[in-house]
Amino acid sequence: MALGELRQDPARAALLGLRLLPGRVRRGVGPLEGRLAMRARTAGPVATPSGARVPAPGGRPFRPVPGRVLHLVTNGLPFRHAGYTVRTQKLAEAQLAAGLDPHVVTRIGFPVTAGVLDARPTQHVGGVPQHRLLPPRLPYGQAAALARNAELAARLVERLRPAVLHAATDHGNGRVALALRETFGLPVVYEVRGFLEETWLTQAPDRGRDDETYRARRALETFCMREADLVLTLGEAMRAEIVGRGVPEERVLIVPNAVDDTFLAPLPDGAAVRARLGIAPDEYVVGTVGSLTPHEGIGTLLHAGEELRRRGVPLRLLIVGDGPERPALERLAARLGLDDGTALFTGRVPHEQVRDFCAVLDVFAVPRTDERVCRLVTPLKPVEAMACGIPVAASDVAALRELVEPEVNGRLIPCKSAKSWADELEMLIYSQKQRNEWGAAARAMVARDRTWKRVAATTREAYRALGCLEAG
DSSP, rough: OOOOHHHHHHHHHHHHHHHTTTTTHHTHHHHHHHHHHHHHTTTTOOOOOOOOOOOOOOOOOOOOOOOOEEESSSSTTOOSSSSSHHHHHHHHHHHHTTTTTEEEEEOOOTTTHHHGOOOOOOEEEEEEEEEEOOHHHHHHHHHHHHHHHHHHHHHHHHHHHOSEEEEESSSSHHHHHHHHHHHHHOOOOEEOOOHHHHHHHTTTTTTTTTHHHHHHHHHHHHHHHSSSEEEEESSSHHHHHHHHOOOOGGGEEEEEOOOHHHHOOOOOOOOHHHHHHHHOTTOOOEEEEOOOOOOGGGHHHHHHHHHHHTOOOOOOEEEEETTTTTHHHHHHHHHTTTTTTTEEEEEEEOGGGHHHHTTTTTTEEEESSOHHHHHHOSSSHHHHHTTOOOOEEEEEOOOHTTTTTTTTTEEEETTTTTHHHHHHHHHHHHHHHHHHHHHHHHHHHHHOOBBBHHHHHHHHHHHHHHSSOOOO
């Protein structure tokens, strides 16, 4: 193989280097050689986006601790509460219960860069160590920051001696993990939790897919997917997208959004929360929980609420969460005459209180738009609602079809059609028997397929295939 080809194919280059080692030494790196051989067979040369590779930091070789996992993430609990941080924490806790040894390291500067002046290098959250990378000053520019991120993470890797690097989107975490692999030879798992370039596009309506920023972000994400030893993602639509970007099917594994056993327990009595919110016992409540962003489509729900109120339906809309769209949504509610208490905006609530608010709901609504990100990414919050036994009314897009089976555990409704939403919700809220049956079916589906215990078992087997656990 020519030198130029080797530069374009790091897996084959590393494999060739291992095969030039003396036999006695080579036997000691058998698992690594096997992983590289698999990558060399399946990956092929990758066109590297300009500036994608983070320089490999310095580091000393070590013997990894079998079963020890280092999760590289952007942010984490307890300083940032969102679906992303909840997933990190619940997955790590479930891995700990499954006999693995998970650690979490957040992006350089967090949580200080988020306005939290906490300089502790390590704290335990739910029994899982969370490590912070807090230099005296943060380098200017993304390239310099990620290079410094990799240097600081390398010191942590030398101290912890993990057997696998498990990075979650975005590409910054993936690129740091790949730099660490270059130094230490550890396998990299890249967990695609979303397509953030698509999310960005929904927040920049004047931009298109030919925009330079969009194309650069997409290229960097694709680079991480193709370079990783294994890619994990949330659902079938996401898996198809990743495979479509050139990642072999056998290197993409689904690890869906899930719940722990507390969400499967009977709901608490919702009377206290209803009373606090001023909701009468005979009023129906349709609501949602999540970040208030444009692609969530909450405006459609508000318009449907106006129509239902015009029809005389005793309805309240409960909007739990916060985000950049909240002021606009509150203004829309006022224009529609729903600011009389019909539409209730609670703001963000702690994750441990989500079930208290779910106990108030008759129907959980997911009125997402038809943006590409909505067609691809399956959200966490409706899974939690289904675990609570609440039927889900959701927009009819591919990612939500993976959750909602029409007339079995919920209903699918055309996107952005306020009249369709009003019609379908009216039928559903006046049929308690149907709501009860669909809610029970929703809980059963989640208990069968979508628990963190099950997801942790899947990741454990994936790590085993990569040679990261004790033999036997």
